[in-house]
Amino acid sequence: MKKENAKLQQELEDQRRAISEVEGEIKTLQSNLTLEQIHAKRSKLANEVEEMEKKLEKLREGVTLVRPEDRKVIQDAYLEKINQWRKRKRLFKDLWDAITENSTKDLKEFKEELGLEYDEDAGMSLQSFSDLMPNGKKRCRGQ
Template identity: 75%
Template sequence: MAPKSDSAEAIVLNFVNEQNRPLNSQNVADSLQKFNLKKAGIQKALDNLADSGKISFKEYGKQKIYLARQDQFDIPNSEELNQMKEENAQVQQQLDEQKRAISEVEGEIKNLQSNLTLEQIRHKEAKLQKEVKEMEDKLVKLRKGVTLVRPEERKAIAEMYSEKLSQWRKRKRMFKDVWDAITENLPKDLKEFKEELGLEYDEDVGVSLQSFSGLLQHGKK
């Protein structure tokens, strides 16, 4: 009598046949947890199936190994195996072609997503046209000799520039006086000492007080 399809024996039998590989009771119990079957119940089902000849088993000491009965499976001959290999190769080729096609489509989607939408293009075009118009208006004023900076603004900027140069010159002189006093009798190499302290001269960062002073003297504001 065949076990009911929802019984523990039916579930275990179906699993053993599907796996068609050597299994012990722990393997089966771990794989059938979703059915809420206890290990003891699974062990009993395996033993009953083995006793009734529905599955095979071998004993290795205290360990029992269960296996689906092989006489229930159709074993292909060499010709059928060759045909299956050819079919498998064809399926694999189709799979590779599908993967390439999917990859190409994904690449196209990625390119499309990186492009601007029509609305975004129109918005950007309007913004650029506005910037061009502003620059053209400014260029027209410059060609006509229109002063874009008011005299009072120029004067304020020149005074601020002069004040910053004065402060720069003053701080540079103060540093030199302090540095000379500290290093007057210092036995260490001054360059190494400066590097240890993390100090940088104007020249180290590519600036020159004289060059900025020259701009003010020659009216290149």
């Protein structure tokens, strides 16, 4: 009886191993794409490549995407905003210095108490935005 039980246990273990191998093979086969899926994906990628080649061809032909007049208007508006930012930053600094000139409070605590945030606290830098202007047009005086 013990020999028969041991033999059955061994057969059970062999069957489990065989089942495990078959399940692994099934998972591998299921993770692969079917021929229909491969054809669908191939045609989708071919369409994307065709669209991108058309865009690239337009760019190679020298098509002007933004008219020079529009570019000038946008650059002028951007420069104006940067100048306004610079002026407001300077005004705030002058006012802040005047307010805190004789203050005995810790300036960081006072700033937090008032809920003020500097540009740098918010991860912004006026210089990095000024550097985006082409041709060295950093400042526009007289405006």
